[in-house]
Amino acid sequence: MLAEVEIDYSWSFNECSPKDTSYITHGYYTYPAKFIPQLASRLIKENSQKGQVVADPFMGSGTTIVESLVNQRIGIGTDINEIAFLVAQVKTTPLPSLKLAETFIQLEKDLKKRLFAEKEYFLQKAFDKLHLHEKIDYWFKPAQKENLAILLYSILEIQEDALRRFFLVAFAQILKTCSIWLQKSVKPTRDLQKKDYDVLQTFLQHAKKMIQKNDEFCKLLSPSYLENIENYRIIACEDARKMPCNDESIDLIVTSPPYVTSYEYADLHQLPLYWLGYLQELADFRQKFIGSAYKVREKRNLHSSLACEIVAKLGNNKKGREVEHYFADMYEVFKEMHRILKPQAKTCIVIGNTNFKGIDILNAEVFIEQLQNLGFKVFDVIKREIPSKMLPSTRDSKTGQFTKIDDANLTLVYPTEYILIFQKL
Ligand SMILES: C[S@@+](CC[C@H](N)C(=O)[O-])C[C@H]1O[C@@H](n2cnc3c(N)ncnc32)[C@H](O)[C@@H]1O
Known part of the structure; x- marks a missing residue:
């Protein structure tokens, strides 16, 4: 028919x-x-x-x-x-521009110190706190893993939930680029020849783009939605x-x-799932999905x-x-x-x-x-x-x-x- x-x-x-x-x-x-x-x-x-x-x-x-x-x-x-829940939450939450910009500036300042002059100290703190899954070593070269660990540790320090989640999505978005996952493939495939992307620059660039997009989103929402989005979602x-x-x-x-x-x-979402600690055993996790x-x-x-x-x-x-x-x-x-x-x-x-x-x-x-x-x-x-x-x-x-x-x-x-x-x- x-x-x-x-x-x-x-x-x-x-x-x-x-x-x-x-x-x-x-x-x-x-x-x-x-x-x-x-x-x-x-x-x-x-x-x-x-x-x-x-x-x-x-x-x-x-x-x-x-x-x-x-x-x-x-x-x-x-x-x-x-991961879908986190992304959907962030995509549907309009954030005040000023607060977002201030948090970004502070994060950028911290990262510029933590990833260079104070790297050893913050790397230890990050590894102690994050208890990273062993599968991360399969997908990330050691230097990339270190920089991402410090980045994640720094984002997790952001106190306000909505702001922290916003930057977690920026973090999740750059994982594929900063890993050895074949860039043009949706499916999990390794590319051992893949070039190393600069973790800090990739993150800052994407976070800036998201900040602009948040402003565009706010402009499209009516005032009552901006005031209390929880009433509408x-x-x-x-x-x-x-x-x-x-x-x-x-x-x-x-x-x-x-x-x-x-x-x-x-399998497709395993990089952010591992980094954000949602995934212990892939085989068990798969069964939840229709x-x-x-x-x-x-x-x-x-x-x-x-x-x-x-x-x-x-x-x-x-x-x-x-x-x-x-x-x-x-x-x-x-x-x-x-x-x-x-x-x-x-x-x-x-x-x-x-x-x-x-x-x-x-x-x-x-x-x-x-x-x-x-x-x-x-x-x-x-x-x-x-x-x-x-x-x-x-x-x-x-x-x-x-x-x-x-x-x-x-x-x-x-x-x-x-x-x-x-x-x-
Ligand atoms: C085709 S995608 C939907 C994409 C969505 N329209 C968007 O624009 O992002 C199907 C979704 O179903 C979800 N899914 C699979 N099994 C599910 C279940 N048992 N309950 C709720 N969601 C499930 C997957 O996680 C996936 O996000």
Whole structure:
């Protein structure tokens, strides 16, 4: 049914430059698989009114929540990833310019001493306090690790929570650049030839950019939002199946769920997770994420005959069980969406179909069946092109592995995606 839907090019946002898509606080952090703010904004404006409540159960870096705030809605979001929660918190918190500038100047002054003349003393203090994970040595050269440890130690000394978190996001953003993670790769790949970036300069440059973006964000917010943002935003580091909302309290949901057979979110976020002390054992941590291949298995009800067919085609193996688990988890999230939405309210779900070793994984069609079973009707289906998204875009049709775009023998993954709009009956 969806194969016949024509692409609606007005949803490609081809005219948007990287500067546009990283405007205001959207440029704070490169969050893998985030959607562009223009997409969230249009969905919010077309499907809700000022003052209404918009939720995103998979908020990631908080794109939907930021756009809800600048469009004078109330934003509510959850994400299971601590890094997503930190970034979303910072991206949705307008800070007073003067205080931010003063904290920056003091931090810069401290760092210029601590990273040079007083290095030995502060290095000892930093290592004593931070208890860094051994995996950091796998990703960082010793000199880079030392400078980053002093930087983190200095940021953690900032007393005021919101200011400290702001600079922690700047710290998290430069980790990939200052590590030996292959710069152009989203997936964890080491580049032993990578040049060393100057930790201090990279950090100061990004923090300055964030300070400017905070000012731009403040200008877009209305005065009551600036005065007390907490009245307009609730975010939590929580499972999407436990949204912090009362029954029938939400006017609109705008979300892009995790993908299955794609990549492990925990692995992609490991650098800030290790540095900020959220991660001890990667194998355990992965299991929290919907779509992970590392789940404990038991037979699940999928509430979709198509989902059962896809799982049967994949077979009784690891991949089949991974996809089965994914569809069962997503059904539970949809149930939670149904609980929190007001009657007649809409939910917009951005999702792509994919293919694993020649078997179509029709996420969009399965979601439609599951949501219809729950008491939603399809309101609209939009097919859009994804001009540039931080997703691996090709998969080798024989091995099923993601490969470089210029390799032969490829099946495209997520070249287009759907925006499914449902209405609660
Ligand atoms: C496609 S991303 C969303 C990106 C987001 N739209 C943005 O613009 O940043 C999907 C998100 O689902 C989150 N996720 C995975 N399993 C989850 C769960 N059980 N509960 C809540 N969030 C989860 C991942 O951490 C990831 O941030």
